[in-house]
Amino acid sequence: MTAPRKPTAQKHGTAKKPARSRIQTRNRQIILEAALEVFSNNGFRGATLDQIAVQAGLSKPNLLYYFDSKEAIHRDLLTRLLDTWxxxxxxxxxxxxxxxxxxxxxxxxxxxxxxxxxxxxxxxxxxxxxxxxxxxxxxxxxxxxxxxxxxxxxxxxxxxxxxxxxxxxxxxxxxxxxxxxxxxxxxxxxxxxxxxxxxxxxxxxxxxxxxxxxxx
Amino acid sequence: MTAPRKPTAQKHGTAKKPARSRIQTRNRQIILEAALEVFSNNGFRGATLDQIAVQAGLSKPNLLYYFDSKEAIHRDLLTRLLDTWxxxxxxxxxxxxxxxxxxxxxxxxxxxxxxxxxxxxxxxxxxxxxxxxxxxxxxxxxxxxxxxxxxxxxxxxxxxxxxxxxxxxxxxxxxxxxxxxxxxxxxxxxxxxxxxxxxxxxxxxxxxxxxxxxxx
DNA sequence: ATCAACTTTGACCATCCAGTCAAGAAGCAT
DNA sequence: ATGCTTCTTGACTGGATGGTCAAAGTTGAT
Structure with a gap:
């Protein structure tokens, strides 16, 4: 009965690197790429998780296994962008x-x-x-x-x-x-x-x- | 048993001026002004009829009495804009x-x-x-x-x-x-x-x- | 091979939201 | 005032959508 722990969920407080598996890095990358496509064409509100899921070739629950929410995907995307902006x-x-x-x-x-x-x-x-x-x-x-x-x-x-x-x-x-x-x-x-x-x-x-x- | 006729509904074919009452011109104007505020701040998908209704000080069904749909409001707004653009x-x-x-x-x-x-x-x-x-x-x-x-x-x-x-x-x-x-x-x-x-x-x-x- | 941890998903839920409807309120011409 | 038309709205519907969950499938260290 271990509480399910999402890979992205940081136990409150210290924000260490999540130490991601190969699958995680790959799929997070795929999701971000798909989300960029969808968000940039439709805006935040105009984009749906289903669109992103289809674009990424993953199921919607699978998206939410890697990211806590639609917001979280968007936030991650923006953060990465600002870094290089x-x-x-x-x-x-x-x-x-x-x-x-x-x-x-x-x-x-x-x-x-x-x-x-x-x-x-x-x-x-x-x-x-x-x-x-x-x-x-x-x-x-x-x-x-x-x-x-x-x-x-x-x-x-x-x-x-x-x-x-x-x-x-x-x-x-x-x-x-x-x-x-x-x-x-x-x-x-x-x-x-x-x-x-x-x-x-x-x-x-x-x-x-x-x-x-x-x-x- | 007369079919209810929305003021904006043009009987198919000839597109004559709707010949609007004072109330109609006034309220359509109010709605467009409110919709401009909401659409320009949130985009089409980000805007809701409820927001526009609140901004206009009208009820949502009342909005839809003057315009056929959310799309119609947006279209009207864009058309007017392009005219002067x-x-x-x-x-x-x-x-x-x-x-x-x-x-x-x-x-x-x-x-x-x-x-x-x-x-x-x-x-x-x-x-x-x-x-x-x-x-x-x-x-x-x-x-x-x-x-x-x-x-x-x-x-x-x-x-x-x-x-x-x-x-x-x-x-x-x-x-x-x-x-x-x-x-x-x-x-x-x-x-x-x-x-x-x-x-x-x-x-x-x-x-x-x-x-x-x-x-x- | 085994088992625990990780990954995947079909089914489901709750909420939001555009749009409908029928009944009532307000205008207005007479 | 009367009666017809125009306005207004509370209550509702159906579909979309973000998010959950439990169960099933996969991976990889031993």
Whole structure:
């Protein structure tokens, strides 16, 4: 009569690594992949466990063997995403050439939105709903990093190494421009329905744009 | 024993104006306003008729007296939105000064996203889900208009009146930049949580950006 | 081979939610 | 006031959906 213990259930308190079996790592991975597909296309409320189960090729109770709830799957997905979300900005080197660094940042963001459009849409969905689940992440980690880099941009501008622009809006503009190609891909595809991928031509355009903007 | 006739129910075929009473116009308006609030914050699947009913101060069956279904409310909202969505681009005057015209277009879009953030989020939600309900609108009306204006921009560029930039990406960039301030307002607010509205400073920044970009 | 722990699932439950209905309340033209 | 139409709503229904459970199947260390 041992109480059934779900592999993910951490006995309260200490949050140690669950020490997962091969099957567990594999199936959790499969579920997250399926859930990403479903959540990014339908939003949290629009997604159903049944859809995710079908997509994953597992039964619904099986999903709930690996994750405590629909919420838990979503949370896990978001957490993993946020982990890498900041990398492109983090990599920006204060000692590098200002214009080169900012252009490279833009390119990394664009590459990311091309390589991970589903992650971008998952994030967009979350923000659109008012960012309820990632509010603290935004208010702390993201904000800190943005403040830091905005400060750097300001210094570069003050030193005359890039044009005088509001550093926050500069960052927002890079987010807007790059994520747009993932988040609004449906619209872009329908407008130029040559079979080209939505990002085609974006890099050249954005390079030109930011070069023009930043050259002192 | 007259069959009950909902005010919105059009007897099949000819789609005449329903000829609405004062109460009908008023309540339909109230419902649409409430639905906009709820749909834009929660997406279609995330919104419930009960929420809309509470927001509108009406009972749920009363909602369904004025609209055939949840879908119908949403459809009506989208239709009204799309009607005005194209106006800023339509107003762009081929005979005006190129740079002034494009800057003015950007400003109109920005004003729109500031004045109607809920509409912007409703639209964004729809596109994020793959634009299922507005596919024909995008493929026909929007596309036609974009093609037309892109052509114009190309001509302007060819004539050396603005810098050489891909006209489609130019339009996409204006959409991305302006709508970002409405759609991602939650994020922007959390990053600079001085009480400023998300659009603060955006106009100056974008004017600078597009002036730099377009000056030949 | 054996057995305990791990994994899988069919059947089921409770809740939520869009939509119905019939009966009553409010408007309004006369 | 009268009587017809338009509005309004409490109570209900059926289907979808997140989540549970007990029993059956599988795995792997010994």
């Amino acid at each position: 900041l990398d492109p900005l983090r990599m920006l080197d204060p000692r590098g050439d200002p214009q080169t660094e900012i252009l490279a940042y833009m390119r990394r963001k664009l590459d990311m939105s091309r390589a991970y459009p589903r992650e971008s849409r998952l994030f967009a969905n979350e923000i659109l709903q008012g960012a309820p689940r990632i509010e603290t992440f935004i208010r702390t980690e993201l904000r800190l990093l943005v403040d830091e880099k905005a400060c750097l941009f300001q210094a570069w501008a003050d030193a005359g190494r890039i044009a005088r622009v509001d550093p926050y809006h500069l960052i927002f503009s890079i987010w807007a421009m790059t994520q747009h190609y993932a988040d609004f891909a449906a619209q872009i595809d329908m407008i130029r329905d040559d079979g080209q991928e939505p990002h085609a031509g974006a890099e050249a355009f954005l390079e030109h744009l930011y070069t023009r903007l930043l050259t002192p | 194209l106006d800023p681009l339509r107003m762009l005057d081929p005979r005006g000064d190129p740079q002034t015209e494009i800057l003015a277009y950007m400003r109109r879009k920005l004003d729109m996203s500031r004045a109607y953030p809920r509409e912007s989020r409703l639209f964004a939600n729809e596109i994020l889900q793959g634009a299922p309900r507005i596919e024909t609108f995008i493929r026909t009306e929007l596309r036609l208009l974009v093609d037309e204006k892109a052509c114009l921009f190309q001509a302007w560029a060819d004539a050396g009146r603005i810098a050489r930039v891909d006209p489609y990406h130019l339009i996409f960039s204006i959409w991305a930049m302006t709508q970002h301030y409405a759609d991602f307002a939650a994020q922007i607010d959390m990053i600079r949580d001085d009480g400023q509205e998300p659009h603060a400073g955006a106009e100056a920044f974008l004017e600078h950006l597009y002036t730099r970009l377009l000056t030949p």
